[in-house]
Structures are given as structure tokens and as C-alpha cells.
Amino acid sequence: MNLTIDQLPEHCDVLVVGAGPAGSAAATLLARGGLDVVLVDQHAFPRDKVCGDGLIPDAHRALRRLGLLDEVMGQAQPVTHAGLISPRGIRVDVPGTLAVLPRRILDEIVCRGALRAGARMFAPLRFVAPLEEGGRVVGARLAHGEAERELRCGWVVLASGAQPQALIAAGMALRQQPSGVALRGYVRNEAMRGRIDKLEVVWHRAVAPGYGWIFPCRDAVFNVGVGAFTEHDLNLRALFEAFTRIYPAARELVAGGQWLAPPKGAPLRTSLTGARFSRPGLLVSGEAAGSTYAFTGEGIGKALETGMHAAEALLQARARAQDDAAVRADYEARLEALAPRFTLYERANWVNRHPWLADLVLWRGTRSERVRRRMSGVLDESSNPGQLLTAKGFYRLFTE
Numbered sequence: 099m100n101l102t103i104d105q106l107p108e109h110c111d112v113l114v115v116g117a118g119p120a121g122s123a124a125a126t127l128l129a130r131g132g133l134d135v136v137l138v139d140q141h142a143f144p145r146d147k148v149c150g151d152g153l154i155p156d157a158h159r160a161l162r163r164l165g166l167l168d169e170v171m172g173q174a175q176p177v178t179h180a181g182l183i184s185p186r187g188i189r190v191d192v193p194g195t196l197a198v199l200p201r202r203i204l205d206e207i208v209c210r211g212a213l214r215a216g217a218r219m220f221a222p223l224r225f226v227a228p229l230e231e232g233g234r235v236v237g238a239r240l241a242h243g244e245a246e247r248e249l250r251c252g253w254v255v256l257a258s259g260a261q262p263q264a265l266i267a268a269g270m271a272l273r274q275q276p277s278g279v280a281l282r283g284y285v286r287n288e289a290m291r292g293r294i295d296k297l298e299v300v301w302h303r304a305v306a307p308g309y310g311w312i313f314p315c316r317d318a319v320f321n322v323g324v325g326a327f328t329e330h331d332l333n334l335r336a337l338f339e340a341f342t343r344i345y346p347a348a349r350e351l352v353a354g355g356q357w358l359a360p361p362k363g364a365p366l367r368t369s370l371t372g373a374r375f376s377r378p379g380l381l382v383s384g385e386a387a388g389s390t391y392a393f394t395g396e397g398i399g400k401a402l403e404t405g406m407h408a409a410e411a412l413l414q415a416r417a418r419a420q421d422d423a424a425v426r427a428d429y430e431a432r433l434e435a436l437a438p439r440f441t442l443y444e445r446a447n448w449v450n451r452h453p454w455l456a457d458l459v460l461w462r463g464t465r466s467e468r469v470r471r472r473m474s475g476v477l478d479e480s481s482n483p484g485q486l487l488t489a490k491g492f493y494r495l496f497t498e
């Protein structure tokens with residue numbers, strides 16, 4: 099699937115930088131729309147990506163739109179509930195259409211979908227800098243080791259994830275620092291097979307301002323990690339150790355298990371902040387545009403969605419013979435339409451900073467079917483998490 103720098107053409111319609119969910123989703127729709135698409139990634143595929151590997155309902159919907167849901171679910175561990183656990187050990191199991199699939203497999207499936215649609219993938223190949231003419235991006239300099247080539251194109255879709263280097267090189271970074279950091283490892287533990295079968299998310303003073311998780315993969319393998327959204331420096335490994343100390347299931351999992359991959363950290367960019375969304379000739383998509391949710395750190399679904407928005411904005415402009423300004427206005431409006439949801443997740447991030455709120459909300463969840471239904475609505479995006487943290491939300495919390 100990985101073509102080499104020597105095979106790179108001199109021109110294409112759209113260059114997509116980054117073959118994660120955002121880039122591959124964009125490349126798929128663009129290629130299906132009849133455009134000549136070059137997809138590049140600095141890593142040869144399949145490649146690993148530090149992630150919790152949890153697929154929440156928005157990811158299921160996006161994968162269905164791409165025609166990939168059956169293939170993904172053929173390899174994923176299906177999960178029926180998120181298990182939310184408060185500092186005092188209050189637990190609410192919230193139903194939802196969920197799954198876990200390591201990113202090495204998921205991203206290869208989505209990338210292969212783009213190739214089946216007609217995109218060409220070149221990797222390892224690194225985006226170095228845009229080519230510019232009269233202030234417009236007209237291509238990119240791409241490198242592998244010492245070798246460097248220029249590729250000219252109509253548009254660049256920058257879907258380079260949470261690492262800021264490509265954003266900075268493209269002149270699109272409004273801030274270099276990530277919004278948060280998280281760390282995860284894979285543990286195999288036969289004794290825990292079937293005992294942890296939900297997406298377990300745990301809040302506790304010892305892991306504030308973050309949370310811990312255990313997500314079950316197939317074959318008695320578990321993705322276990324901690325994450326936090328804060329500007330302050332954090333010792334994630336200390337948080338991880340605290341998590342495996344205070345949460346009995348995490349303690350047992352790690353003590354009796356075998357590390358398949360030791361804990362490894364990565365940045366997150368959230369809340370549609372930290373980057374400009376477009377400039378003439380270039381659209382920024384996925385986590386590079388901050389498309390991951392604060393509070394939960396879920397971002398696969400929204401990365402897929404924003405990648406598809408970038409593709410649709412380009413295809414629509416082509417069909418209507420519109421200019422750069424129209425493409426940018428359309429794309430930015432699509433992202434702005436998602437903004438209120440991100441704002442509410444940002445507000446819900448209070449729970450991470452003040453874990454006693456989780457005690458309160460989950461205690462109510464144990465007592466009210468309607469509160470549990472609203473939590474389920476947060477997962478499937480029919481209700482907003484931030485509403486739980488407004489004056490009205492608090493009122494409803496205690497009256498429903």
C-alpha cells in the first residue's frame with residue numbers, strides 16, 4: 099500500500115497530508131468524487147497510534163458513511179456499555195453502540211478504503227512545507243530521509259494530527275502546545291477476560307485533573323491509560339501509577355497481566371482550537387484542527403467527520419465552479435456548526451478537574467432512569483454533556 103518517493107507524480111488534484119482517520123476519510127470521498135488524490139504519511143502503514151482505541155457512536159456513524167463499518171466490526175471488540183466510575187466507587191453503566199479496535203488495524207482499514215476509492219498512498223513521506231505562489235498554497239515539499247520532491251496540486255488537506263510540526267510549517271498553528279496529554283499501554287490478562295467488558299472510565303482525586311480508563315480489546319488484551327486536559331505540566335506516569343493503585347480492577351489487571359506494549363504518551367488537540375482552519379489552497383482537518391473532544395478525549399469519529407467535510411467542501415466547489423473563498427467559507431462554516439458541541443465538552447471537563455462532581459452526577463444516575471438516558475444521549479450525541487453542568491442542568495439533575 100506504500101508507494102515510494104521515486105514514484106511520486108509531479109501534480110495531483112488534492113494532496114492529503116496524514117493517513118489517520120481524518121486524512122483517509124477525506125481522501126476516500128475525494129477519490130470517489132473523481133479527483134486525483136495523493137495521500138502521504140510520514141510513517142509506512144500499517145502503523146501504531148497512541149490511542150484508547152474506543153469507538154463511540156459518532157465513529158460508528160462515520161464509518162458506516164464510508165462503507166467500512168462491517169469491516170471494522172469484523173475485527174473489533176463490540177461493547178454495549180460505558181462503565182462510569184466515581185471517586186467513591188459509584189458506578190453507572192451507560193448503554194451505547196461502542197467498540198474497541200487497536201488503531202494499527204483501524205487506520206489500516208480506513209486507509210485501504212481510500213486506496214480502493216482510487217487515492218494513491220506514498221509513505222514514509224513527510225510534509226516539509228507548502229509551496230506558495232502569490233500567497234496561495236499550490237503544493238508541498240515532501241521528504242524521505244535526504245531525498246526531497248515537490249508536488250504541485252490544486253489543494254492541500256492537512257490532516258497531520260496532534261503533533262504541531264506540520265501545522266507550524268504550513269503557517270496554520272495558533273498555538274504549539276497541545277490541549278492535553280494522555281498515555282496508554284496494552285496488557286494481556288487471561289484472568290480478566292470477560293470481567294472487564296465495558297469502556298470503563300474512572301474519576302478520582304488521585305488522577306485529577308484527568309481520568310483513567312480500561313477498554314477491552316479482543317483476546318484478553320486491554321487498553322489501559324490516563325489522560326488530562328490542562329495547560330500545566332503533568333507527570334502522566336505518576337497519574338498512571340495512581341490509577342493502578344486506587345482502582346482495584348486496574349491494579350489487578352496490571353499486577354497479574356503481561357505488558358504487550360508499555361505505557362506511551364501522546365498529545366491531544368481539542369475543542370476546535372489552536373489552529374486556523376484554512377488559507378487559500380489549504381484546509382486543516384481532524385485533530386490538527388482540534389477536532390478531539392475535551393473531557394473524554396474521544397476524537398476518531400470527529401476526525402473522520404471533519405475529513406469528510408473537507409472533501410465535501412472541495413467537491414461541492416468543483417461541481418459549482420466556485421473559487422477559493424467559497425471553499426474556505428463552506429468548510430469553515432461546517433466546522434463552526436460543530437463548535438457548540440465542543441464548547442459543551444470543554445465545560446464538562448470540570449468533572450476531570452473536580453472529581454466530586456462525578457460522585458454527584460453518577461449518584462443521581464443510579465437513582466434516575468431519565469438521568470441515565472441523558473447520559474446515554476451524551477454518548478450518542480443526542481444530548482450535550484455540558485448541560486449537566488449548567489444551573490438548569492443541575493436543577494434537572496435533582497428533579498428528574
Ligand SMILES: Cc1cc2nc3c(=O)[nH]c(=O)nc-3n(C[C@H](O)[C@H](O)[C@H](O)COP(=O)(O)OP(=O)(O)OC[C@H]3O[C@@H](n4cnc5c(N)ncnc54)[C@H](O)[C@@H]3O)c2cc1C
Binds near residue numbers: 141
Ligand atoms: C492516549 C490517547 C487516547 C485516546 N483515546 C481515544 C479513544 O479511545 N477514542 C477516540 O475516539 N479518540 C481517542 N484519542 C484521540 C484520537 O487519537 C484522535 O482524535 C485521532 O487520532 C485524530 O485523528 P487524525 O486523523 O486527525 O490524526 P492522527 O490519527 O494523529 O493521524 C495523523 C497522521 O498524520 C501523520 N503526519 C503527521 N505529521 C506529518 C507530516 N509532517 N508529514 C506526513 N504525515 C504526517 C501521522 O503520522 C499520522 O499518521 C486518544 C488520543 C490519545 C493521545
